[in-house]
Amino acid sequence: MTQPAQPISDYDFIDFGASKGGSLSWAAGAFGGRGIGVDISPAKIQRLTQAGHAGFVADATSLDLPDGSFRYATMMNFLEHLPDRQTGERIIASAVRVSRDFAFILGPNFDEAATLRRLGLKKYFADWSGHTWHHTTQELGEILSGLGHPFKLIEFGEIRHSSHPYLLPLEAGRNRSAYDPALDPPKPDTKIRRGVFGWVAAVVWKNPAVDVADILLKAAGCRVVPVGRAGG
Numbered sequence: 595m596t597q598p599a600q601p602i603s604d605y606d607f608i609d610f611g612a613s614k615g616g617s618l619s620w621a622a623g624a625f626g627g628r629g630i631g632v633d634i635s636p637a638k639i640q641r642l643t644q645a646g647h648a649g650f651v652a653d654a655t656s657l658d659l660p661d662g663s664f665r666y667a668t669m670m671n672f673l674e675h676l677p678d679r680q681t682g683e684r685i686i687a688s689a690v691r692v693s694r695d696f697a698f699i700l701g702p703n704f705d706e707a708a709t710l711r712r713l714g715l716k717k718y719f720a721d722w723s724g725h726t727w728h729h730t731t732q733e734l735g736e737i738l739s740g741l742g743h744p745f746k747l748i749e750f751g752e753i754r755h756s757s758h759p760y761l762l763p764l765e766a767g768r769n770r771s772a773y774d775p776a777l778d779p780p781k782p783d784t785k786i787r788r789g790v791f792g793w794v795a796a797v798v799w800k801n802p803a804v805d806v807a808d809i810l811l812k813a814a815g816c817r818v819v820p821v822g823r824a825g826g
Contacts, residue, residue, distance in 0.1 A: 596639075596651040598630060605630040606665045610654050610689055611672030613638050615647040621668045624812045625698070629668075632657070655684040662694040670700045674725045682727060683737050686798075690741055696799040696806075700813055703749055703794040704728040710790065714782045715761045717792070721768045731794050743798050746806050750814040751792030756784045760792045 598605075605628050609618045612631020622629055631649035633639050642649040652658075667689035676682050689697040702719045707728070710716055719725060731749060738745040753760060759772040763781035770778065795813035797806050811817060 596636075598648060598650045600648065602630075602659060602663050604628070605648065608632060608664045608667050608689075608692060610667065610669045610685060611675065612642055612647070612649055615642045615645050615649075617668060617670040617672075618642075618647050620670070621698070625666060625668075625809065627665060654688055655681060657688050657692060659692050661691055663692045665693070665695050667693045667697045668700075669698070671702070673699065673701055673729055674704070674719075674727055676727045678727055679729070679733060679737075682729060682733075683740075686737055687741060690743065690798050690800070693800065695801040696797055696804045696809070698809060698813070699734070699794075699796040701729075701794060703731065703751075703791045705730050705749070705794075706788065706790045709788055710761070710786075711764065713756065713784055713786075714764050715756055716764055716766070717760055718762050718766075718770055718772055719760075723769055734794065734796060738796060738798055741798060743800055745796060745798040746810060747794070747796040748810055748814070749789075749791035749794050753790040753792060754786050756782050756786065758786075758792075 607621060607627050607629045609621060609629050609631045612618055612633050615631060618629045618631050631642050631647060632652050632654055633649065634651065634653055636651050639649045639651050669689055673682050676685065704720065707720060731747060735747050738747065761781065762770060762773055763779045766778045795810060797809050799806060
C-alpha cells in the first residue's frame with residue numbers, strides 16, 4: 595500500500611477502483627466532500643493523480659486503514675471487474691468497515707441474461723472481457739445481508755423493448771457499447787415481458803441520519819423537486 599500525499603483525515607470519502615477519477619468527481623457532486631481513490635493498478639493511480647485527483651495504490655480487500663476513516667465509501671462500475679464473489683464480499687466488507695455513515699454501490703445489472711438469450715438478445719456489457727464477475731442482485735443482497743447493517747438495493751433503468759440501446763443481438767461482437775445499427779447486426783423487434791433493468795444500486799448505512807432515499811434517487815439520476823418549484 596502506498597501512502598497518500600496528505601493524511602487520510604483530510605478526505606471525506608474513498609472510492610474503490612477509482613481508475614481515471616470519473617467516479618470520484620460524480621460522488622463529490624452527488625454526496626459532497628473531498629474524495630480519494632484507491633486502485634490496485636499503479637498505472638491507473640498515476641493517471642488519476644495526473645488528472646488532479648488524490649489516490650493511492652492498495653489491495654482493496656485488505657486496506658491498512660482504521661475503522662471509520664471516511665464519512666462514506668463508493669464502489670461504482672467496479673465490482674464486475676473482480677474475479678469472483680469471494681473477492682467482492684471482502685471488498686464490500688472493507689468499504690463498510692472504513693465508512694462512518696454509508697457505503698454506496700452502483701453498477702451494471704446482469705440479471706435476466708437467460709430471458710434475453712431466449713429472445714436472441716443480450717445486454718451490451720454482458721460479455722465484456724473486463725467484466726469477470728457477473729454479480730446478480732440476489733448475490734449482492736446475500737452479501738449485504740451478512741454485514742449486520744441495514745441496506746437498500748434497487749434496480750433501475752427498466753428495459754421494455756428490444757429497441758432499447760442497451761440490448762444487442764446475440765450475434766454482436768464482444769466488448770461492444772450501446773447498439774449501433776451501422777456496426778451491429780439487426781436485432782429482433784419484440785416487447786420485453788419481464789422486468790429487465792440496466793442498472794443496480796445499493797446503500798449500506800451505519801448512521802441512522804443518512805437520507806437513503808436521496809442517495810438512491812441520485813443514483814438513478816433523479817431528484818426531488820422542492821415544493822413550489824415544479825413547473826416554475
